[in-house]
Amino acid sequence: MPFLGKVIGTIWGTRRYPGLEEAKMQLLQPIDHHGTKKGDPIIVVDTVGAGPGETVLYVTAYEAVIPYHRDMVPIDASIVAIVENIYTAETKEPKE
């Protein structure tokens, strides 16, 4: 479970399960803190207004429904923060 990801696109679908109508769904590639891809892209619901190309923080499982404005909606992953910088011992300098 990496929790960091890069938004790589947007998903559109007109006919949705009740409650999901207002959800903004995006395609996300999970990465680690070096920027290396980890696993296959997933679909996440965006609750903070992230755009393609941005590095974000996401949560999965039950916690994914909490940021959404409705309860009891079938969501299994959602974006909770937009990452500005990652500071590590190796980089010392701000890294995308």
Place this chain on the structure above:
Amino acid sequence: MILAKIDGVVVAPQKNEHLANNRLLIAQPIDLKGNPIGTSMIALDRVDAGEGDIVLVMKEGGSARIIFQNQKIPLQCVVVAVIDNIDVAPQFLT
């Protein structure tokens, strides 16, 4: 809970309102010898851990909600302790 080493800090000014005013740390899970295992994860700091510290990471959302006394916090990983020393019988280190 798992053992992890703090590799760095993530700065994210725009985040969920319930996550505000907390530090986000990069926690790299390690084995008993200190070698990294698996993918790093992002954990909220509760014990003022810093870069290079060996810590205990709670990897479960329900416990995170208990720690923060907040049912609306969208969080799955919390740093709950800083490790000073680990004592393991040598036969388990091979």
